[in-house]
Amino acid sequence: MSILINKDTAVIIQGITGREAVNLTREGLDYGTKIVGGVTPGRAGRDVYGVPVHDCVRDITSKQHVDGSIVTVPPRFTRDAVFEALEAGVKLIVIVTERIPRGEVAQMVELAKQKGARIIGPNCLGVLSPDEAKMGGLGGPAVNVRRAFKKGQVGVMSRSGGMTTTATPSSCASACSP
Numbered sequence: 001m002s003i004l005i006n007k008d009t010a011v012i013i014q015g016i017t018g019r020e021a022v023n024l025t026r027e028g029l030d031y032g033t034k035i036v037g038g039v040t041p042g043r044a045g046r047d048v049y050g051v052p053v054h055d056c057v058r059d060i061t062s063k064q065h066v067d068g069s070i071v072t073v074p075p076r077f078t079r080d081a082v083f084e085a086l087e088a089g090v091k092l093i094v095i096v097t098e099r100i101p102r103g104e105v106a107q108m109v110e111l112a113k114q115k116g117a118r119i120i121g122p123n124c125l126g127v128l129s130p131d132e133a134k135m136g137g138l139g140g141p142a143v144n145v146r147r148a149f150k151k152g153q154v155g156v157m158s159r160s161g162g163m164t165t166t167a168t169p170s171s172c173a174s175a176c177s178p
Contacts, residue, residue, distance in 0.1 A: 006132045010066050013038045014081045015073035016048050030142035033133040057088040068092035070135050079104040086115045094135045095121030
């Protein structure tokens with residue numbers, strides 16, 4: 001059972017033309033994530049692996065429904081990017097960016113609460129529903145994600161990406177079997 005995302009979750013990537021976001025886009029598409037657009041101001045009309053780039057979140061949400069956003073912009077722009085997504089009605093924000101001042105994080109969380117939205121992060125590897133979709137870099141390339149994560153009755157939450165992929169069902173099964 002998918003809890004936060006599934007194969008039908010429509011995702012955008014804010015900061016899509018940045019080096020890290022380009023990799024996240026490729027990995028997400030390869031895994032089957034429904035990435036419907038990206039945002040980088042001043043770069044509208046381009047594409048990243050076939051995903052259209054727009055100047056702002058509203059350019060996408062005015063034309064189609066968006067469930068989630070992966071935020072990969074520099075720390076000084078993160079609060080504005082999150083606010084923009086929340087104001088456009090996006091309900092799940094995964095913030096990959098690290099080194100965001102705590103006061104700004106508190107402001108983002110407060111606005112998300114007012115809007116009935118959820119923030120995962122900052123400094124987050126992402127969210128994953130096995131064989132469904134992923135938002136962020138959790139697990140790395142699709143081939144590695146498919147090897148490390150399987151559907152099942154157990155969900156894993158972790159502050160450590162390395163520990164998350166180490167404590168997979170396959171490793172637990174071999175270590176815990178009688």
